[in-house]
Every structure is written in structure tokens, then in C-alpha cells.
Amino acid sequence: MKPAQRGISVADQKVKDAQEFDFAKIQEKWQTIWEELEPFSTSNPEDKRPHKYVLDMFPYPSGDLHMGHAEAYAFGDIVARYWRLQGFNVLHPIGWDSFGLPAENAAIERGVDPRKWTYDNIAQQKRSMKLYATSFDWDRVLHTSDPEYYKWNQWLFLKMYERGLAYRKDSWVNWCPKDQTVLANEQVEDGLCERCGTVAIKKKLTQWYFKITDYADRLLDDLNQLEGSWPAKVLTMQRNWIGRSNGADVYFRVEGQSEPITVFTTRPDTLFGATFMVVAPDSDLAAELVAGADSQTQEAFARYLTEVQKKTEIERQDAGREKTGVFLGRYAINPVNGEKVPIWSADYVLADYGHGAIMAVPAHDQRDLDFARKFGLPIRVVVDTTATVTGAITVVDESASVDFESINPETTGIALVGEGRMLNSGPLDGLSKQNAISKMIEILEKGGNGKAARAYRLRDWLISRQRYWGTPIPIIHGSNGELIPVPEDQLPIVLPESEGLDLTPRGTSPLGGAEAWVNVTNPIDGSPAKRDPDTMDTFVDSSWYFLRYLDPNDDTKAFDPAEVEKWAPVDQYVGGVEHAILHLLYARFITKALFDMGYLTFTEPFSALLNQGMVLSGGSKMSKRKGGVSFSDEVRTHGVDAIRLTLAFAGPPEDAINWEDVSPAASLKFLARAWRLSDDVTSKPGALWKDGDTSLRRHTHRFLADVPGLAESLKFNVVIARIMDLVNVTRKAIDTGPGGADPAVREAVEVVTMALSMFAPYTAEDMWQKLGYEPTVALASWRKADPTLLIEESVVCVVQVDGKLRERIEVSPLAGADALEKTALELPGVIRAVGDRKIARVIVKAPRLVNVVTE
């Protein structure tokens, strides 16, 4: 609190303000009333209103809410309140994504029980949300860390396991040395653990995976359905992440071995230019091949493999780095020309993409060229990129004869990756790239040497975590290593108490140390067995939570088909762009899997998505720590409504907000100004609007007609601008127009109040009451615009000569084109501007514009 500049006058002022618009008092008053009324409950089965499902991404309960939450929840709440005004029964639930590392780390650092830490934070956030006037249905709250919730996580796991979508494999995984747990591919950003920023390393471990790659095509293709309803950016990111490439698989026989090697290539047209082969050093294939080589080669390979495995993901991904590799002493046979090509192993080939092996075409691939030049391997050009080819075999342009030596990859070091005419390629000679690809696939398929194929960047979703605070995996390991799913009727497998457990990250799950918990009997034969000690990635929890809200208290099933039919999919989803891939991809995947299992009738969970922009202060994310303003401070000084209004008014919702650019004080001032209008309405409810001032009514009804379109296209900033405009016009009508007793003034103020209730619920409730209505304005009905009031009395018609503005005339909105043209041509300004030039034509867009075009 700032010290009073001039003691007495400031104190006086405070008293005066308090009598006028005291937001704190209004907040307190309405919170109590809302608690009693529960206006946002959706549990009445008799409710006949149509449905909407508006969902905010649920928060992780670390500490109190911050400005980022405030922004997202403001937008979700505006949408929910908008649809309620439009007569919909709106499901707008909230819950907590309450499993996860921070709770566990707090436990380790401060000795707090993760449960207590989590649920205390939830209680705090819940209080803040209620103060923040979010219109959530508080009867549907869920916490993913409740056994009542994670029981169904375990159920989901079992369903995935039944369908072969959950499986274990021994593989190289991303490992965070700090958190001492594995990470999914999606959780490694630029080689760093996305949670703590530690450099991730690779470990070979047996882990549980969800087979998301089975859904790669559908996850990619169904994005087309979301075009226009999801941010283009998110669609692009998901497409990139899935990374589908079309090409071919080619089978290479290996000398002295019966099993052929399969390689994936996007350029089967260049097969005649393949002069060596490369396999990933950390692949099984490399190990098999080198096993058949001499001991010197084996030693060299072993040394190389060790070296490669020491590298972090960051080092490996450095594209500029020098190529390394070893010859494996083995040869493969190129199936189209019978040539013997040496097999090398190098770490620029990845074990888990395609088949972990490539055909190297150094003349036409930069990576292969770099490798060939370093190790002296042959380079053969098979595409003449100086020639242009169109159609099947027609060479169109050979005149652009560039001197071949000037572009020879062997000397320039630049691979010829462009289009061109095939050469040195037998049956492909003369063809264009596209035709050569098709032809080669045909040849391969005919000869049984390959087939058209696709490869994906997407990898299966690693879901095991070696941590305590998560959902136990419902699998029992028998003494012979057999995997036994826990019978459904034994769910949930409840997490043991953390007391007495060592939660310190040690690379294996702390649950392994809970003797009484982990040791069980084999449900099949009663022999001693152990529970799987790992817990699930918390993204499993959030991959289906939107279904659990439909009936969060049902302990007989995860979700009810009838409720799903009624509410789902989500009509509007709101959340941060940081989940563009992770959560949104997983939720889409699980939705499709549940669809295939027959539990759902739709394949996309979120029909529309809004990513709110970030709230920045001083160029970085707003946080109290950095000495900036905090959410709770801002709420204290300006009130909830002013903060909500400020966030929504700042600009388009997806744009970032610089706190320095906005003014919560101005928002508060505006709210007081709007609020004062309701004091100046002196007519009673039920006043006959049609007797009111027509000019003001035109404004009001134009507003009623325009706002729904603006709100539905999420242009909240424009909606607020329009409310401000209507407030200004109404103020003028009261002070210098027809006066506060005019029914049109009451009509306008009622409309302002309704519209304002989306953004500033407290202020709007208070206005509604002052207007003589019972609570709550949140359940009021949006009025339909009267079409007769939407027609202006007169409009301004612009008259141009050759595109230049010459005259403006007032005309009837119904004026016809011919009449307008005639009038326009007689205007002095037009006659002057035309002069003695001839009129070529006259363009009329009645009733707004006439353009006289001269020759």
C-alpha cells in the first residue's frame, strides 16, 4: 500500500469511492450468494437445454494460481458464460492433474508427505478459483491422484494391454539423470529433460510402451478435420511430430547370410546410385552383422559402439559434426544391379527409425556424401539435375548445359538433391524423379525385392516411470518372468503410504522397496510374485480425464456411454500451447483407441481448441519471484472483474500480453462507469422498450446482432470494445439525450449487464440486482435483435471518381443501383473531377459506394 500523499483528502476520497463502486464488497456479497444458488450445476437430469462442453486444461497443483492460469480460465469462463446466455446447459468442469514429480520432490526436499503437499495446494487453488468467479460445476471435481480416479487409469491400461496396445520392450530409452527416471520422446526437448532441463542420456531398459505408432496415419489424417477449429500452429507441430515420409522398403541380400536387410528410402529412384550401406551402431542388426566378421573388425566396432553410447542426444543431433563410422567387413547385394556394396555402421543412422539401416546414395544425399568423402567410398551420379524433365520421358530442356564438373558432388562436396533426369539407371534412364520413383517401386515389387512403404518420426509412447507419485501399473510379474494382468475386480491397486519409503531417486521405483505392497501371490497359481514397481507417466492420467468429468463419482465404470453421448466431444478446449504435442497427441490417441474398443462414437476429443497467449512482464513470464506483479496482488488492488476484463480486452486471446501495455486500473474505471449506469435507470422492469428512443435502440440491437458472431469467433477484445461503446452511447442518452427514464435506456443497460456478465460477473450481478432483477444474470437469456431496428435510417454513400473520394451523400439504405448512379453523376464534385473525360463505366455497390471510372 502506498502512503497517502495528502493524508486527509486521500482518506476522504477512499470513503467516497467505497460508497460508489467497492469491488471488494461486491465480491464478498456475490460469492456468498453463488455458493447458495449453485447456478452452474449441470446435474439436473430434467434440464432440457441443449448441451455444450467447455473445458479448461486442468492445472497441476504446484502452489497458488498465477497470471497464466488466470488468463486461460478467464477465456474458458467467458465461453462457458456466453453459451449459458444463449440458452445452453454448459458443462464446465475443473479438476487437478495431481500426480507428478513436484509433489515427490517436495517430499524429498522438505519431508512433506506428497499427498498432503498436493491436497493442500489443491485447496488453495480451489479457493482462488472461486474468488476468480470461474463458473465451474463444483460437483464434478476430480483429482487424478485419488484412487477413485486412477483405478480407471489402471482399467485403461488393462484394456490397452488386452488389445496389444500396451507392451514391454527392451530398448534404448531417454533417461533423466537428475529425476532418475525414463522420459518419453515427447518429454525431451533439444536433448534436455523438459521438466528439469538436465541433459538426457540413453539407457537400455525394459519398459512399458503404448503403441501410438499403430495410430500414426489416423493421428495425421484426422488433423484435417480440425483445420480451422484448432490453431494452425498446433496442427503443423503435430504433423511435423508424426513426420510421415512416403518411399519404399528395399531388400538387400547379404553375402554369407540368408536373412536380407531391409532399408527404407524416400528416394528409391536413386537405387542405382547406392554405393554402400549403413546400419545404426546400436541396432541388433549391426551386432548380428559384425558377429560374422573377423575379430579385428569386431574390436573396432565394439570400440565405436562404446564411443557412440557415451554421446548425449545433444551431441548426436549436432548436424554440423564430422561423420564417424566403421566398416563391418560385410557386403550386401544391390537387388537391381547385383552390385556388391560394403556395409558400414555409423551413428548418423538411427536404430529406431525405418529399419535402422539405409542404402547410401552419396551423389544425392548430403549426409551420405559427407560420409563417402570422409571414408573414400565411391560416388555415382544417377540424376542429371541440369536437365528438366516433364511428363513420362520427354526431355524438355537440355540447353541449360551446365558444365558437369562444376557441380560434381565428389569435388564440390554438395549433393545433388534436386529434380532432374535419371541416368546410369538402366530402365529408369530419362525419367523424371516422380516417374522414376513409381517405376522403381514397380520393379522392386515385381522382383520381390521391395515394396512401397512409409516411415514415421513418431515413436511409441514410453509410459513407465521409476517414481512414487503416480498410478501403479496393474501387472504382476510371476517368478518365471510371466506377465499377469491384475484382474479388473481387484482394482484399484492403491499406492502404499509414502511413510517409511525411500523416495530418493535411485533409478528404480521406490515402490520396489514397499515389501508388503510389492510382494503378492500369483493370482493364477498362488506362487510368490511381485507387482510391477513402476508408475505410469502422468500424461496417461490426462489422456482421458475429459471423459471422467461426465460422471466423476461413478465407481462402476470409467465413464457412462449415455453421458458421453450427451456431452462429448468437448466443444471448446482451452489451454496453453506447451501441450501442442504431448497432451493433445496422447489424448487424441487414447480417444481413437477407445473408439476402436467400442466405448466412444467419435474419434477426436476436442472439436475446437484455443491456445491463450502468455502473460509477460518485462519480456518474460510474469512471476512474483522476479519482482514483478503477481496475480494475487493484482486481484487485491483492482479486483477480480478488472483483472478478467483486462486480460480479455488486451487483444486477441492467442496473442501474448505485455502487462506493461494494459491497464487494470482503466478496466476498473470502466467497470465503475458501467455500474453507475444501473443507478441512473429510473424506469421499472417491464418498461415498454418499443416506446423508447429509437436511436439508442438501434445501437442496442446492432450490438445484440453483432456480439454473438464476435464471441463465437473468440474475439473477446472486440466484444468488450463494443460493450464500452454501448456504455458510452447510453451515458450520453442519460445525460444529454432522452434521460434515465426512457425505456430504451433500461433496455441498453440490461443488455450491457448481460454482456458484461461474461467478463465481469461480480459487477454484472450487482447491476442486475440494481435493475430490479433476481439473481442471477448468468442465467439470463440473450435477447434477439429486432431486425427492423437493424436497418439504418440513412447511410452515407461514398462517391469516387477513378477511385478517389469526391463526394459523400446521405441515401436510404434501400437505394437502388440505378438511382444511386444517376444521383452520383449529377454531383458537382463528380462533374468537376470527370471534366471533359469520357466515362468508361460506373461501379455501384449499393448503398455504400459509387465509383465513376473515366477512360
Added chain:
RNA sequence: GCCCCCGUAGCCCAACCGGCAGAGGCAGACGACUUAAAAUCGUCACAGUGAGGGUUCAAAUCCCUCCGGGGGCACCA
């Protein structure tokens, strides 16, 4: 390196299917009220749309090139 989005008053932002560049706000100037100030009410000013070219009767809007900002992908065959 490749791909996507965005550049409009001093600032944040509007502008429908191409049709008068301005809805709203911040900051500013002036006026009314006041002994004065705050609050309130009112009035006003400010850009030709990042630059250049093209299409069109007409371009902030469509196309091309460049500049500036933001984001995504990048040893994925």
C-alpha cells in the same frame, strides 16, 4: 538451412467476401465541475497500413521480392 504466422496513430488493438483506414482502450492536450485537486463528464489531435513492385474500377486485405519480429522443424534416410 526448411516451413508457418505477424508488421495499421506514441502504445495496445479494430476494420465482414477487396469498397470512406478507426470500433474500443492507454498515454496526451483542452474544457466543464471545484477555492484547489482527485473523481466524474465532455471535446480534440495524431497513422495512409514495414519497404518496393504487380493484379484490380478499387488493396491494410490478393500475388511476388525484400526488411523486421515471433514460432515450429532440422543427421528421421
